[in-house]
Amino acid sequence: MSEGIAIRVEDLGKRYRIGVQNTRYRTLRDTLVSAVKSPFLALTNRRFTPANTIWALDGVTFEVKKGEVLGVIGRNGAGKSTLLKILSRVTEPTKGYAEIHGRVGSLLEVGTGFHPELTGRENIALNGAILGMKRAEIDRKFDEIVEFSGVEKFIDTPVKWYSSGMYLRLAFAVAAHMEPEILVVDEVLAVGDAEFQRKCLGKMSDVAGQGRTVLFVSHNMSAIMRLTRETIVLEKGKMVLRAPTAQAVDYYLSSGYAQSGEHRWQPDEIPADSAPFIPLALRVRNSQNQIVDTVRSIEPVTIEIEYRLLSPITGLRVGIYLLSTQGEQIFASFDTDNPEEYEKFSSRPAGHYLSRCTIPADWLNEGRYIIGVNASAFRVRRYFQDENALSFTVDASGAPGMQWGELRLGPIRPRLNWQIEQESLTPLGEERVGSR
């Protein structure tokens, strides 16, 4: 009846309670107390009131054809992960309807069910079974999985002795070999080294090339542009656009919220697991210390991140990414890049902080730029990340080369120290005076 359709989603929505599930689980006492206070409320199970709930996903409708690779983009808390969780059947929708044709393979989290005490071999069997592979299928692909992961030598070693890279490679190898008809991918590319990421992207384009359906959620705009033709944009749980990828990325990166030169993170944009790191605001300031959306290329730009630590964090680094609107990364920089700061802030006590950096004058070319924020402890944990926190415009008036009014390519527009010397053409052995 619906030939050629892989996923159909209609008016799909998911409602969560806010506060309660993030702060504390319900205890028997709470229920008893509330039952005593308001017996009918407790009995009728009417726990949802508009005030304390949020639609993480609201009225989303779309279709994915077989063999289509669809990108999903949106800010933190826009509902991307909720959408994937519903489609991979981890959680139930609150309203609406979805229909899925074929086995769904989820790369929501690779390594699910991995146990550190088990060997690589045992974990492949267990993880494969959890991912829905039959034992014969696992046996058939075992060698291929091991080869892809590159951990042949350690396959009979408990994975707790693996490096984090090996662990990740093995986990991804199992997930990548389950050959589902529909693959959902979320942020896998954020982990692992560059070489591994290349392998992952390769595997993904393989899968797409074999005519299988892929739903690709990422903050990595260049990966989205490379791998997908069409992309949907989610904003606050609602689907605001479905368009050819270039158009969708452009819309997403330049959409209205960032005109003010400041971004204050709302509670629903901060994932629960970012605690104890709580981002507050990101600001762009000009040389007069005003919060502005447009800065001049010939003036220094200050970028400041305001945040709170609920408890001390060791090894925390807070930093920014600068991206072009095409999604290419221009640089990344952290507040403890300097050895002195690194020593001084090896551990940060709880409190209110501002991390501030200055991009020197005569540095950025004209155009629009995206600031991403990352707070992490290297190789330990990523507390918070927002790849598209704020955008700002650089105005080039007064910048070098403006007298020609042509477009200069590239993200930087340095004022380089040019010297022009006219070399005198001196025939061998002859001396000419007064040529200068």
Add this chain to the structure above:
Amino acid sequence: MSGTAITSKTNEEVIYLRPSRGWIHLNLQDLWRYREVIYFLSLRDVIVRYKQTVLGAGWAILQPLINMIVLTIIFGRFANMPTEGIPRPIYTFTALLPWGLFAKALSDAGRSMLANRSMITKIYFPRLIIPLASVMGGMVDFLIQFAILIMMMLYYRYSPNLAVLTLPLFLVLALATALGFGLWLSALNVLYRDVNYILPFLTQLWLLVTPVAYSSRVVPPQWQWLYALNPMVGVVEGFRWAMLDAPPPDVQTLAISTLITLIVLVSGMYYFRRMERTFADLV
């Protein structure tokens, strides 16, 4: 590689997702499709349990042996409870076998949903698998202990008669009881972490109302019906009857035990399934 794509076209499965309302069916077919996960998860529990311990699987033997010694001394020397003429160590050990299986399965199943929360929040599979695998995980310990029991029977010169054929029935009854209560407790544990604290007391009290260290005949006849509400009474009596030729369990007691187990098991499965939709959001 492309083979999967072709076969999938002919017998493509379609999944419909919509909010579930009211009572939902148990979806046991899905459970059967994922049976290998039950096997692998139980295997994982068994492998992991004794890794990095000095004695390894020796603990499976030591635990009931130590329990046997303690209970033999307390109930023999001090309380002097009757044992129907059977030597007290083997009398107690035979009962400790199904009891140990039950108690371990119950507390493992009760904690299973929280212990596996990383899987529950990331991937789909029938959630019933988790408590089921925890219950099955105790079987390896049980088999090891059973070998010890056979050695003790040789030592005490007991040879089983035909009644031994009924042993699997009592084993299934013990597992079903553990699963039934385990399902309730594991689902409740997702909502109320209080279950974690209740579990140790529950198993302790339950041991006292089960005829492990004494004979059920010390319970006055007018209270036997109440006593039979504990399904483990029938199981323990049945084990002694099957292995040691002790007096057979009362048929009426067994009927009540089985009925209770069935009620708890079926209601537990429905309750669990009903709660399942919110597990990933709450755990």
